[in-house]
Amino acid sequence: MINLKQAGVILVGSLIFTACSNDDDTQRIEIRDAAEVALEDDAEIRSYLSTHFYNYEEFANPPADFDNKIVFDTIAGPNAGKTPMIEQVSTKVIPVRTGDGRSVDHTLYFLVAREGIGEKPQLGHGVVVNYFGNLLNGNSFDSSVTETFFTTLGVIRGYAELFPNLGVSSGFTENADGTVNWNDDYGIGAVFIPSGLGYFSDARPGIPSYSPLIFRTSLFSLEDVDQDFIRTSPTTQTPAPDGIPSHLEDVDGDGNPRNDDTDDDGLANFEDADDDGDGILTEFEYDADGDGVVDDSNGDGTPDYLDPEWPKVPGSS
Missing domain, CATH: 3.10.50.40 (Chitinase A; domain 3)
Known part of the structure; x- marks a missing residue:
């Protein structure tokens, strides 16, 4: 039974988690086919x-x-x-x-x-x-x-x-x-x-x-979770929720948000606070006017938060 008085849940550091271990914790052997x-x-x-x-x-x-x-x-x-x-x-x-x-x-x-x-x-x-x-x-x-x-x-x-x-x-x-x-x-x-x-x-x-x-x-x-962060150094990251639940950041609709990386920066969208890599955080491009509709300011069919061409890059045609 879960104790609701203790934040409702218990988060465990378990073997099932995908966090990387160093060589002291994980035995390495020759990789097979x-x-x-x-x-x-x-x-x-x-x-x-x-x-x-x-x-x-x-x-x-x-x-x-x-x-x-x-x-x-x-x-x-x-x-x-x-x-x-x-x-x-x-x-x-x-x-x-x-x-x-x-x-x-x-x-x-x-x-x-x-x-x-x-x-x-x-x-x-x-x-x-x-x-x-x-x-x-x-x-x-x-x-x-x-x-x-x-x-x-x-x-x-x-x-x-x-x-x-x-x-x-x-x-x-x-x-x-x-x-x-x-x-x-x-x-x-x-x-x-x-x-x-x-x-x-x-x-x-x-x-x-x-x-x-x-x-x-x-x-x-x-429950919905929002797992985005900003990478402040190669080894440091700061939580930066973008307002989009992680299960909704499956852009290609294949059921797996892990393989959606719009800006090809090595961070899947569900963990990337700036999905399109345009320097504007996703939370400010997703629904900036607060009308409950995902913004597509230039009407090209690509939402602003996934569109690096909006706002237009200065000097572009």
Whole structure:
């Protein structure tokens, strides 16, 4: 349960976050061919899904003491007749750009145990969740001890892609001590992640290099976040919200704000306080007149905040 008296959420410095580690924290090994690793990972994940089941019967008819947790087990012995997860998952293929310029497809596998009744997050939303991370061999490497808040663009790509498949809870009741009980209608699911959408060659505590990952998650709520900043030096950045929620900075509409960088400065628009690089902060170009309509002053179909030609550069024709 989450304590609303403590700012409503807890932000954790967890293994799932994408923040870079220095060489003292991350073991580096020789980089393998990404396409070769992707094929190996996919074979391992499919083998796992073909030989394991989850407690789908409990989700279909919850017992009185059901804890709403996904549990995996091997299809063998008394469980020989269980339905393998390979018959219950959905997939999404995501191309990953390699260092040598190739694009290598990676397949994610999603298991939705309970869809959830509410709105589904987009990449860029903040979410409140419980989660459990483990390897295919069952070893656990991370979990939340209480409801946890993070932004979906602040975690590894493979995990972030789970959230648009789940809906949030319809609400909660608050207890006298400030904790809450979520309505029992929130989304619950799991994602099976090839290493190319996780940490690839980087070894982390409890995660060997080139390890496929599993995350099980309960999704309680979502909220808009605005993650823009100004880079004041190569190593320093200052928060500078531009008034556009991060999930709305998906300019090309492909569902992934990470690859939208209008001014090609190496900062995606969702983290760039000046999206078009014209020296005028986005917050002053997005809706300058306050009428609720995105400004397009020269009527060329490109909003001012994405148009480096507005205001016109002095001396231009």
